[in-house]
Amino acid sequence: xxxxxxxxxxxxxxxxxxxxxxxxxxxxxxxxxxxxxxxxxxxxxxxxxxxxxxxxxxxxxxxxxxxxxxxxxxxxxxxxxxxxxxxxxxxxxxxxxxxxxxxxxxxxxxxxxxxxxxxxxxxxxxxxxxxxxxxxxxxxxxxxxxxxxxxxxxxxxxxxxxxxxxxxxxxxxxxxxxxxxxxxxxxxxxxxxxxxxxxxxxxxxxxxxxxxxxxxxxxxxxxxxxxxxxxxxxxxxxxxxxxxxxxxxxxxxxxxxxxxxxxxxxxxxxxxxxxxxxxxxxxxxxxxxxxxxxxxxxxxxxxxxxxxxxxxxxxxxxxxxxxxxxxxxxxxxxxxxxxxxxxxxxxxxxxxxxxxxxxxxxxxxxxxxxxxxxxxxxxxxxxxxxxxxxxxxxxxxxxxxx
Numbered sequence: 001x002x003x004x005x006x007x008x009x010x011x012x013x014x015x016x017x018x019x020x021x022x023x024x025x026x027x028x029x030x031x032x033x034x035x036x037x038x039x040x041x042x043x044x045x046x047x048x049x050x051x052x053x054x055x056x057x058x059x060x061x062x063x064x065x066x067x068x069x070x071x072x073x074x075x076x077x078x079x080x081x082x083x084x085x086x087x088x089x090x091x092x093x094x095x096x097x098x099x100x101x102x103x104x105x106x107x108x109x110x111x112x113x114x115x116x117x118x119x120x121x122x123x124x125x126x127x128x129x130x131x132x133x134x135x136x137x138x139x140x141x142x143x144x145x146x147x148x149x150x151x152x153x154x155x156x157x158x159x160x161x162x163x164x165x166x167x168x169x170x171x172x173x174x175x176x177x178x179x180x181x182x183x184x185x186x187x188x189x190x191x192x193x194x195x196x197x198x199x200x201x202x203x204x205x206x207x208x209x210x211x212x213x214x215x216x217x218x219x220x221x222x223x224x225x226x227x228x229x230x231x232x233x234x235x236x237x238x239x240x241x242x243x244x245x246x247x248x249x250x251x252x253x254x255x256x257x258x259x260x261x262x263x264x265x266x267x268x269x270x271x272x273x274x275x276x277x278x279x280x281x282x283x284x285x286x287x288x289x290x291x292x293x294x295x296x297x298x299x300x301x302x303x304x305x306x307x308x309x310x311x312x313x314x315x316x317x318x319x320x321x322x323x324x325x326x327x328x329x330x331x332x333x334x335x336x337x338x339x340x341x342x343x344x345x346x347x348x349x350x351x352x353x354x355x356x357x358x359x360x361x362x363x364x365x366x367x368x369x370x371x372x373x374x375x376x377x378x379x380x381x382x383x384x385x386x387x388x389x390x391x392x393x394x395x396x397x398x399x400x401x402x
Contacts, residue, residue, distance in 0.1 A: 001027040003049035004395075005037035006057040006369060010381070011359045012345040016338050018380065023049075024057065026365040029173075029398035034359050052392070054373045056384060058341075059357050060117025060366035060394060063313050064281045064348040065207070065261050067304025068121055068128040072096045072103035077306060079289045082213035083226035089306060090234065096306070097127065104128050107311050108135045112402050114314040115368040115391040120259070120301070120352055122180050122207060126163055133175060136401040138366065140352050141167055142180035142207045145195055148235055148243075150188045157194050164198060173397055178205040184249040185216055185227055185242075192244075192252060199256045205353065206253065211246065211270070212262035213291050220246050246270070253277040259351060261301075262286075264293045271296075279351035284320045285309065294323055299351055300343045313344055317385050337381040365398035 002025075009022035011034065023037030025044055033040065041049050073096045078088040108131060111119060118138040121128060124146065132139045143163045147156045160179075167177040179199050181192050199206045211217055218225035220242050231240035250260075250273055258278030264287055266274060274280060282295035283303035290307055300320055302311040317340055324336050349357025356366040369392045372384060394402040 001025065001032070001044060001047045003037070003040050003044060003047050004052075004057065004367065004369075005040075005049070006052040006055040008056040008372070008380075009034065009359060010056060010058045010341070010384075012059050012342060013358050013360060014346075016342075022057070023051075024359060024365070024367065026367075026395075026398050029365050031359065031361055031363045031365050033361055052369055052371075054371065055369050055392060056372040057359070057367060057369050058115070059345045059349075059359055059363075060368045060396060061115045061313050061344045062118040062120075062348040062352065062354070062357060063111060063116045063301050063311070063344070064120045064259070064299050064351060065283060065301035065303060066107075066111075066119055066121055066311055067124075067306060068104045068107050068132065069100065069124060070096055070304040070306035071107040071311070072098075072100040073305040079307075082290045083215050083230075085290050085307065086230070097125065100127065101131060104131045107305070108132070108137065110310065110312050111137060112394055113390050114312045115370065115394065116313050117366040117368065117394060117396045117401070118349075118352065118354055118356060120178075120205075120207065120348075122304075124182075129167070133170065136174065136396060136399070138354065138356070138364075138396055139175050140178050140205060140354075141175060142178040142205070143167070144180035144182055144207075145191055146182045146186045147188055147191050148186065148231070148237075150190050153188065153190045153194075156191045160191075160195065161198065164202075168202065176205075177202075178207065180207040183209040183212070183216070184244040184246065185219060187243075189243055192249070196252050196256055204256075205259060206256050207259040207261060208253075210250075210260045210263050210274070211265040212287075214265065217265040220244070247273065250274055250277060257353065262295060264291055264295050279347075281348075281351065283308070283316075284323060285316060288323070294320075294327060297324065297340060297343050299348045300340065301348075314385075314388060317341070317344060321382070321385055333382050334379055337379075337385050340385065341381055365395055367393075367395040369393040 005023035009019040025032040120140040215226035219227035286303035286307040346357040
């Protein structure tokens with residue numbers, strides 16, 4: 001049992017309590033109690049303790065959507081238009097995926113430096129499996145499935161189930177297998193249904209990209225635009241048609257826990273339906289680079305370097321703050337900052353079914369410490385987001401990982 005304290009604790013609970021000179025009692029990787037550091041030190045006098053003056057402690061951050069496999073990208077892809085970007089990914093992904101181990105390790109180091117203790121990793125090829133198992137991060141590992149043609153269903157199903165069976169055997173307190181259906185435009189109904197059935201069988205999360213672009217919206221609502229040529233060019237389909245109605249695709253997730261990423265072109269009614277089946281995750285910089293739209297910010301993530309300049313969640317947070325202020329200048333800046341901080345702590349913890357994201361008794365001791373001098377009383381959280389650069393200490397299940 002030990003006690004860790006700091007000049008300020010940001011609990012990220014429903015009330016958004018901030019404790020001055022607060023402390024956290026940790027035992028066996030779990031938070032036992034949160035309160036005044038001196039009171040805890042007296043009551044738990046037999047425990048080791050450390051106090052970080054001029055520092056702030058928060059729940060370790062959660063990056064709810066990231067593609068580590070594309071971490072090697074360096075000006076290989078084209079931005080500003082989703083269709084041009086997708087064409088460039090298809091043309092150049094081999095270069096980015098080849099010999100990418102060190103790039104993925106660097107992306108993991110960036111997670112830790114930016115205070116991230118948990119990630120939801122979307123893996124197309126399982127190239128990132130070993131590095132994530134060694135990372136000491138808490139990992140939701142989503143095996144992603146793609147496949148337009150039903151003719152290859154049996155091959156796709158065997159491959160997906162084989163991948164999943166391997167990681168189910170590796171499940172541990174830091175590693176949780178999950179699944180991902182890439183998007184309704186990139187899978188056939190049979191493999192999508194099979195993925196849902198696997199998720200039901202093993203009670204797994206299922207992630208999907210949904211209504212990310214104008215091109216996708218036009219395809220499913222008007223059967224026209226970029227994707228009509230996309231299927232002709234890459235799959236030699238002479239008269240392509242959508243294989244899903246978007247509402248029916250979302251209904252596939254009726255009985256599973258879904259993570260719906262982007263949803264930039266979902267209207268209010270569709271968002272309401274989505275939220276009945278899971279959570280919407282937004283990736284602000286990726287959304288703007290590919291589509292010129294911000295998206296919701298209830299949960300924010302970095303996406304991968306395939307559509308972002310970096311995977312630093314602190315930078316994503318700062319960017320989201322500035323863009324939100326530009327778009328909603330009437331909002332109080334501190335209220336907005338608190339909302340964004342919840343978008344990388346307690347909100348994604350609920351979405352990913354993790355027992356963290358809040359500093360309170362019974363939660364996993366996933367904790368981050370940042371140096372933070374002289375916060376002003378009126379703009380504490382705003383100043384934290386604007387000025388914090390790198391974590392001083394990071395605990396996952398009570399263990400130091402930085």
